[in-house]
Amino acid sequence: MRRRAFLLGAATVPLAGCGDDGSLSVPDVPIDLSGVGGCRSPESLVTFSTLGGAPLSYEVTGTPQSFRADPQFVEALEDWAAGWAAASGLGPLTGVSTYGAFVDKCDSWHAAGRAFDFATLTHEGGVVSCRYDQWGDDPAELRGYWRLAASVASRFTYTLTYRYNAQHHNHIHIDNGVNGYDAASLREGSRTQVDLVQGVLRFVFGRDVEATGRYDDATKSAVRSVQRELGITVPLATPDGWREFLTGAVALGR
Template sequence: MDRCGARITLTRMTTRRALLLGAAALPLAACGRFGSQSGDFDAPREERVACRTPEALTSFATLGGAPLRYEITGTEQSFNADPRFVDQLEAWAADWVAVSGLGPLTAVSTYGAHVDKCGSWHAAGRAFDFGVLTHADGTQVSCRYDTWGEDAPRLALYWRLAASLAKHFNYTLTYRYNEQHHNHIHIDNGVSGYDTFGFNEGSRTHVLLVQGVLRWVFGRDVPADGGFGQSTRDAARAVQQEYGITQRLASTEGWGAFLDAAAGAT
């Protein structure tokens, strides 16, 4: 038995994907279930392992100069993560503030970063779950799809944020990924690490994000099926042309330019 109580063998790991329960939460709540925020599917999809070794962790209590709050209680507190991952988060925060036009961050609510959760990038301190961002002008960008549902203005802000995150973190999991992500956006760098990357049309995660951005930020009529079919491809190309993006989405430059256009759209 592993520490989380799930019996996992190498044979099973290579023949099927285990359902991993429990989003990141307070460090003392390792391996537990936390109601609606349980269920991150955040290990590399083809390379799940039973447990991940924590990397050297550092404590951080702010992001982009804003205090971190535990989304469940609203309490300000610190969280632990790999220091290089914290640097990535800070680079994202600076980029988001610069591109979004919403002003400085004043609060960031989260379900957590490092947690002793077997099979998860949270265990390595290389994952983070976003709840709500608050900006200086009072604007809130909420990832709580579970509380507001099909609200167009909120969806536009949500997908602008998701686009910004996807520029920095290869795995950006939204409410479209599965029901377990209806109350937060999960990010990790489990596949890309600390390297740059472009769009992967074979990645369901990437395509779902592009389809959400195309529909709710750019107003394009595309499906939400996770497949890079002709209608999605054509809509993406139209947006690229509209914004003067000449690089391919598969390139780091083209992907970044597309996502910046989405994050900065008003």
């Protein structure tokens, strides 16, 4: 199934987040809404206005705002937020800006209420920005960005970074369309996940790995080196190996 671009927010704002012109290429992971009844109605969702105790705001306007999502997905987000706040070293969240969650549009996990878009996370001890469009190749921003990407990818298999396409230069998209509410794991043939591995290797672990999108020999060698340093003895492609590699990246950047 072709993955259409997402509308990112409770209201449609031109040029905000992903476009809606259907221009995205066919993804490496199929998108199948059949198991959740296709495009869900808003009545089946819950409203939430905070994440990790921090108020949500719409990135485009800066306005505090409530969003809607699948209730179990909100629970998964809250569970992630608690773990991230503890592991990041930045203290409790005090604000989260986003391009949205549920959007009434088919062929996207936003339509199922099982997707969320991060723009900026503000903590008591610092800020993590997903606005690659604003800061580009700033090393400090990149380190924080890829730590965050590693953290969410450890819970939500489909994590789209700025490497996915230009529409994701202002946010990180996450959804659990692949792993549902089970543990996330790596598919070595997934360009999206390999992009993430290579970004984490380069900007968090300091390995000289090219952004090829392929799980090539250089990437495998760098992964093995990191695993030895972290004491990881299980393969990266297992749920435990994936989690340990990514949570190790979060801990290293503290």
